[in-house]
Amino acid sequence: MATYIHITAALWAILAGVSQLLGEKGSTFHRALGWTWMLAMTVTAISSFWLTGLMNLFWGYSPIHLLSLWVLVCVVVSVMSARAGNIKRHKAFAVGAFWGVIGAAIGTLMPGRLIHQWLFG
Template sequence: MSFGLSGFTPIFGQYSLFHVLSVRILICIVATIYFARKGNIKRHKIFTTGAFFGLIGAGLGTLAPGRLIHEWLFGLF
């Protein structure tokens, strides 16, 4: 998981926005399963969409200049 990662500007102690997104994703996944089992499809869709956009945000964060994956994909210019 991302909780061992560093390098972003800390918000809460040593944790950054990237870590906050990770917690958000975990909450969305648990809520998605819970509401699907309860039959509340409207809430299930809301949390599924939230998890999707959270993952998109985390993915874009890994492509930020100075991050390792950015260097792998785009090289050193």
């Protein structure tokens, strides 16, 4: 179940993230979609802690889980920055988190990973 929650949230984070990058900044739509994106990023990061075993370096966790911790930091800093009016910092942390989820998505295409098996058999 955690796998499907993780994949669903990650797909939304990618789709909403692309829309956020390409769309008008500061609009009501940007803010509303941004909240769904932040939630999806949080769910993606937290659900990753139930996905273990690929590379058992630390109790089943791998270096990719460090990215999950970083995404949680990025979400908090980005939201706090936007609320404080520091849009430059908000953008830096939000875009950084987005590229992190893109990197993780590319990593799922490695042989032996579930997404790789679904796509390539």
